[in-house]
Amino acid sequence: MNLNVDDRVTIVQLGGTPWDVGPGTPSGLASVYEAESGSVAGGAAVSGDANASGGHKVGNLHVGGASVSFQADGGIGGEGTLAITYATSIVYPTKSLYVNGALVKQLVLPTTGSWSRFAKLTTTIPLQPGSNTIMIKNNASDYGGIDVDKFEVAVNGPAGTGAATAPFFDSFPSAAAAGWTPYGGTWGVNASNYVVDRGPGYKSFATAQGFADGTLKADIQSAAGGYAGVVFRASYPGVGRYAFNGYFAGVDSGGGVILGKATAGANGWTTLATVQTAPASGYYHLEVKATGSSIKVYLGSSTVPVIDTTDSSFTSGMAGVRADQTSARFDNFRIVP
Numbered sequence: 172m173n174l175n176v177d178d179r180v181t182i183v184q185l186g187g188t189p190w191d192v193g194p195g196t197p198s199g200l201a202s203v204y205e206a207e208s209g210s211v212a213g214g215a216a217v218s219g220d221a222n223a224s225g226g227h228k229v230g231n232l233h234v235g236g237a238s239v240s241f242q243a244d245g246g247i248g249g250e251g252t253l254a255i256t257y258a259t260s261i262v263y264p265t266k267s268l269y270v271n272g273a274l275v276k277q278l279v280l281p282t283t284g285s286w287s288r289f290a291k292l293t294t295t296i297p298l299q300p301g302s303n304t305i306m307i308k309n310n311a312s313d314y315g316g317i318d319v320d321k322f323e324v325a326v327n328g329p330a331g332t333g334a335a336t337a338p339f340f341d342s343f344p345s346a347a348a349a350g351w352t353p354y355g356g357t358w359g360v361n362a363s364n365y366v367v368d369r370g371p372g373y374k375s376f377a378t379a380q381g382f383a384d385g386t387l388k389a390d391i392q393s394a395a396g397g398y399a400g401v402v403f404r405a406s407y408p409g410v411g412r413y414a415f416n417g418y419f420a421g422v423d424s425g426g427g428v429i430l431g432k433a434t435a436g437a438n439g440w441t442t443l444a445t446v447q448t449a450p451a452s453g454y455y456h457l458e459v460k461a462t463g464s465s466i467k468v469y470l471g472s473s474t475v476p477v478i479d480t481t482d483s484s485f486t487s488g489m490a491g492v493r494a495d496q497t498s499a500r501f502d503n504f505r506i507v508p
């Protein structure tokens with residue numbers, strides 16, 4: 172078989188709820204699109220199934236040219252994770268997957284052992300910002316039938332959610348911060364600083380930059396009341412104080428330093444470490460060194476970390492800046508892979 176290496180399949184218990192599979196589809200973050208609510212064409216047909224979500228599924232996808240498609244919200248675009256809940260008695264049928272009219276890949280779907288026993292196949296897809304047409308079609312080169320119960324789409328974020336391969340530096344020299352994608356707050360460039368007003372976890376990502384292992388640096392100035400700093404290994408971004416998966420390392424105006432992680436699905440926050448350092452006036456120079464599970468936070472020019480801990484929740488994602496309950500100024504944002 173030639174199952175794509177980034178595809179994942181889980182077979183579920185008969186009549187049971189599909190297990191939540193694959194790191195790309197945290198529950199609660201994916202949008203659900205029932206197949207029966209999509210567009211069927213070419214002979215595909217909706218039928219009832221008590222084991223299917225919503226009581227219905229789309230079948231007859233063995234017919235030449237038969238298809239089921241739906242409109243998915245791609246958010247800000249980038250990479251997405253698509254989960255297809257399906258059933259088939261056929262051994263390794265194939266179907267062609269299209270996004271916005273372009274063939275993405277031929278899916279190879281392991282048998283679920285019954286037309287009413289559902290499994291979930293997870294794969295990655297490209298998404299454009301806004302609406303995307305996603306289609307499963309039986310092409311001439313495809314084989315066998317499947318019944319599709321539902322689709323789930325999670326927006327992983329812009330390109331660059333993998334590891335950085337080249338250094339990145341922005342000192343915000345121009346009046347507009349090009350290449351940054353904000354989530355919440357009013358962002359602008361003032362006196363060659365990237366500035367944001369006070370609010371709950373306002374953040375902005377260097378859109379095309381990924382970060383896995385490496386060093387992040389920024390000069391940060393904030394007002395009293397909250398932390399400002401860098402976000403890294405971030406995915407599933409949204410507007411909201413903890414609406415992302417990933418880490419945040421920040422400093423407050425009095426020299427307090429914090430490292431923690433947010434989990435978007437739970438809209439939750441876990442503090443990993445805090446430390447009080449000597450207050451300083453003006454800008455704090457903050458650095459984060461992430462190597463595997465090791466995360467070290469440095470302040471100023473010291474080579475001794477003020478926070479030195481381990482956490483393995485997130486391994487790669489976007490990088491950016493964030494201010495939580497304080498206005499902030501950022502400068503000299505740098506990624507060193």
Ligand SMILES: [Ca+2]
Pocket residue numbers: 205206207223224225226227228319320321
């Ligand atoms: Ca369904």
